Amino acid sequence: MLSFLIGIVIGYQSAVQLKTFGANIYIVNLIGISTFRELAPLITGILLAGRVSSGYTANIGLRKVSEEVDALKVLGLSPVVLLTLPRLISATFFTPFLTLFSALTMLLGGALVSDIILDINIRDFFFRLSEIVANKHFLAGMIKTPFFGFYIAIIGTFYGFMTEKRPESLGYSVMKSVVSSIAGIILIDAIFSIIFMWIKL
Amino acid sequence: MTPIIEFKNVVSKYGTKVIHKNLTFKIEPGEIVALVGGSGSGKTTVIKLILLLLKPASGKIYFKGKDTSHLTPQEEQEMRDRMGVVFQFSALFASMTVGENIMYPVIKRRKIYNELIKENAFLKLKLAGLDEEVFYMYPEELSGGMKKKAALARALALDPELLILDEPTSGLDPISAEEFDHTIKTLRDLMGITVLMVTHDLSSLRIADKLLVLSKGEIAFYGHPKELSKAKNEWIQQLISTSRGEFLNA
Numbered sequence A: 001m002l003s004f005l006i007g008i009v010i011g012y013q014s015a016v017q018l019k020t021f022g023a024n025i026y027i028v029n030l031i032g033i034s035t036f037r038e039l040a041p042l043i044t045g046i047l048l049a050g051r052v053s054s055g056y057t058a059n060i061g062l063r064k065v066s067e068e069v070d071a072l073k074v075l076g077l078s079p080v081v082l083l084t085l086p087r088l089i090s091a092t093f094f095t096p097f098l099t100l101f102s103a104l105t106m107l108l109g110g111a112l113v114s115d116i117i118l119d120i121n122i123r124d125f126f127f128r129l130s131e132i133v134a135n136k137h138f139l140a141g142m143i144k145t146p147f148f149g150f151y152i153a154i155i156g157t158f159y160g161f162m163t164e165k166r167p168e169s170l171g172y173s174v175m176k177s178v179v180s181s182i183a184g185i186i187l188i189d190a191i192f193s194i195i196f197m198w199i200k201l
Numbered sequence B: 001m002t003p004i005i006e007f008k009n010v011v012s013k014y015g016t017k018v019i020h021k022n023l024t025f026k027i028e029p030g031e032i033v034a035l036v037g038g039s040g041s042g043k044t045t046v047i048k049l050i051l052l053l054l055k056p057a058s059g060k061i062y063f064k065g066k067d068t069s070h071l072t073p074q075e076e077q078e079m080r081d082r083m084g085v086v087f088q089f090s091a092l093f094a095s096m097t098v099g100e101n102i103m104y105p106v107i108k109r110r111k112i113y114n115e116l117i118k119e120n121a122f123l124k125l126k127l128a129g130l131d132e133e134v135f136y137m138y139p140e141e142l143s144g145g146m147k148k149k150a151a152l153a154r155a156l157a158l159d160p161e162l163l164i165l166d167e168p169t170s171g172l173d174p175i176s177a178e179e180f181d182h183t184i185k186t187l188r189d190l191m192g193i194t195v196l197m198v199t200h201d202l203s204s205l206r207i208a209d210k211l212l213v214l215s216k217g218e219i220a221f222y223g224h225p226k227e228l229s230k231a232k233n234e235w236i237q238q239l240i241s242t243s244r245g246e247f248l249n250a
Helices: A002-021 A024-065 A068-074 A079-118 A122-132 A135-162 A167-198 B043-050 B073-080 B098-109 B114-127 B132-136 B144-155 B174-191 B202-207 B225-230 B234-241 B243-249
Strands: B005-014 B017-027 B032-037 B058-063 B083-086 B162-166 B194-198 B210-215 B218-223
Touching: A002 A024, A002 A079, A024 A068, A024 A079, A024 A122, A024 A135, A024 A167, A068 A079, A068 B083, A079 A122, A079 A135, A135 A167, B005 B043, B017 B043, B017 B210, B017 B218, B032 B043, B032 B174, B032 B202, B043 B058, B043 B162, B043 B194, B083 B144, B098 B114, B098 B132, B098 B144, B114 B132, B114 B144, B144 B162, B144 B174, B162 B174, B174 B194, B174 B202, B210 B225, B210 B234, B218 B225, B218 B234, B225 B234
Parallel strands: B032 B194, B032 B210, B083 B162, B162 B194
Antiparallel strands: B005 B017, B005 B058, B210 B218
């Protein structure tokens, strides 16, 4: 839903400017490339940082406060392996799929605005999209998403285990987890942008 | 008789902070020992030391006469398997039913048939004073007292020789607390199990055979609860003078 609305906003802002210059058709380039390369991965990353990272921290933190983590240790089981590994795997592997879904809904929002304001119908929008958005733009966006997922899971579980056995510590851990995740996602994105510039991707 | 647990000149630290200066005490088989002390006196650290989750900075800890300082991780775990722990907040795994919680340690630590594991879980549930239908309930559906009893059933799952209770009656109403104390005493009388109970609830001291009082990282008193009034320690005198500790003076 959020991606769809962002697609509408980007589409509307671009359409108004492009219409002034009579460059209506370039809206597909603008929305298509920006969505695949940057917007969809970044928005998905930030949303997951807020939703998943906080969820992981809260869940593990609560287990720490309620001594479930201690109970696992007494049973000779590694809480780090049991509670981190499944989260790490799921976040790393599912972030690309969520990014792809986010990109498609964002494009749909952009296509809808293009149809209404610039008279580019939705079918033409997606037809042109398939012609101009090269694989490299798609790849540039998708390559970084597993790293986003991995980082979010690491931060979320790390702050979960850092939670102290005081209830107020849990809220503080969740806050630190969300802030660190969002800041980290933007930093990783910036690093990838520089790398892509070097390797001309 | 060989003590279940013996501390000899144990010093423990968190980083540079000294928690215990010199602990020496024994817990004999079949005893109920209550561990009492002010906040920050190192009661929980004693539990961690016994469970071998924390190593002493110096001194020795013996479990049934065996020195625990040079054990391999596997030997340490085998030793831990002979102890059952009821945590302060019950620490039941929220995603599992009570039955699964009780079966979990057995599944992880023993190689026996599933049917036997289930039968054992029902037996432990009964020993802890809970009805069979609790087996299928989730921890969130239980009252505070029932959660403690379910945690007790899980602690009994591996037939421990030493039962460690961390503030077992905290957060319970007086009736549930009394019931829980009664269950512990019955378990000791029936199974001869040794119990170490960390508590702030002075009324629970009635079931204790011995009282171990920690103050400022040292043992301020270790003996029968009735002898406590003779102790000259300032914290103990304050404890006895409170209305809740009056019966200790009797």
